Amino acid sequence: MADAVHGADLTAWVQEFARLVHEQRDVLTELDAAIGDADHGTNLDRGLAAAVSALAAESPTDPAAVLKTVATTLIRTVGGASGPLYGTFFLRASGALGEGDGAALAAALRAGVEGIAARGKAEPGDKTMLDALGPACDALDEALADGRPLDVALRAAAEGAARGRDATVPMVARKGRASYLGERSAGHQDPGATSATLLMEAASTALAGRS
Amino acid sequence: MPVGLVVVSHSRALADAAVVLARGMLPGRELAVEVAAGDVDGGLGTDATAIAAAMTAADSGDGVVVLMDLGSAVLSAETALELVDDDVRERVVLSPAPLVEGLVGAAVTAAAGAARTQVAAEALRGLAPKQAHLSGGQAVGGG
Numbered sequence: 001m002a003d004a005v006h007g008a009d010l011t012a013w014v015q016e017f018a019r020l021v022h023e024q025r026d027v028l029t030e031l032d033a034a035i036g037d038a039d040h041g042t043n044l045d046r047g048l049a050a051a052v053s054a055l056a057a058e059s060p061t062d063p064a065a066v067l068k069t070v071a072t073t074l075i076r077t078v079g080g081a082s083g084p085l086y087g088t089f090f091l092r093a094s095g096a097l098g099e100g101d102g103a104a105l106a107a108a109l110r111a112g113v114e115g116i117a118a119r120g121k122a123e124p125g126d127k128t129m130l131d132a133l134g135p136a137c138d139a140l141d142e143a144l145a146d147g148r149p150l151d152v153a154l155r156a157a158a159e160g161a162a163r164g165r166d167a168t169v170p171m172v173a174r175k176g177r178a179s180y181l182g183e184r185s186a187g188h189q190d191p192g193a194t195s196a197t198l199l200m201e202a203a204s205t206a207l208a209g210r211s
Numbered sequence: 212m213p214v215g216l217v218v219v220s221h222s223r224a225l226a227d228a229a230v231v232l233a234r235g236m237l238p239g240r241e242l243a244v245e246v247a248a249g250d251v252d253g254g255l256g257t258d259a260t261a262i263a264a265a266m267t268a269a270d271s272g273d274g275v276v277v278l279m280d281l282g283s284a285v286l287s288a289e290t291a292l293e294l295v296d297d298d299v300r301e302r303v304v305l306s307p308a309p310l311v312e313g314l315v316g317a318a319v320t321a322a323a324g325a326a327r328t329q330v331a332a333e334a335l336r337g338l339a340p341k342q343a344h345l346s347g348g349q350a351v352g353g354g
Contacts, residue, residue, distance in 0.1 A: 072260060075290060079256025081283035084290040091293060119286055
């Protein structure tokens, strides 16, 4: 029987995501300066710091409530396009989170990623967050289907995200501010795919040791 | 009650000025216009929770037409639809019209008591007079 994923695990995930984004803030902003409007790192760092504070203040224990708090805080505080996109991810994941084991978490992540695709009207290969998150969900589902424990499956998901992130470098952007650059967006790593990889790495770290 | 309007912009100053311009077309007329613009700190940005609150405030039962600027304003307006009550959501129209021209057309039509589909259609035709004028008087379709 797989371990349940508790609200505290999800809080730890968001705290680790916030820590990684804070650490990588300038890298994210530099990537965004090359093909966007140079605010991805600062916007996301501000939003995630607010989300961590909101979780500390409200201390929700129900897993879906944790994700809902994160969603509304990001929506309110991020400001740029990553606010509604990450906000929709956590909102849809919250709504889809069933009984909390690994399979439920995977289903919630998939629902969140589908929410991002619907919100951004983006497809794989458009040089967006989806190019990291799609491969991450695929790797997670595949590992769980093979009977791997949750922590191993989440490590596979993080590696899938990193491969997807690296694959955005030669892509031509078709969504967001970067799409204004057309062919000139090729040769740059997508900042959204980069932060999305941190999201999956944070999940792997926060849930290490879980079966 | 007339249809309510919501103006969504990255900039509070831009949204407020657009509302002043539109209200200038309606001396002495009542119109519910809510603004959701700028980020939480007053900088450039959009906030879907503020947009959701504005949608709810502008709705008096006959619905709301939302005009927005670009980029994340559109994503935030769509996200706001996930945050409002079901009955409000059914009465909200997100307009693809240009912000200033669309708002002026929508305001005049809404103040005249038109239904929200008519208000939204008039917003969408907002560019037509300018297009017709600058194309040498030839008729140009809206949208």
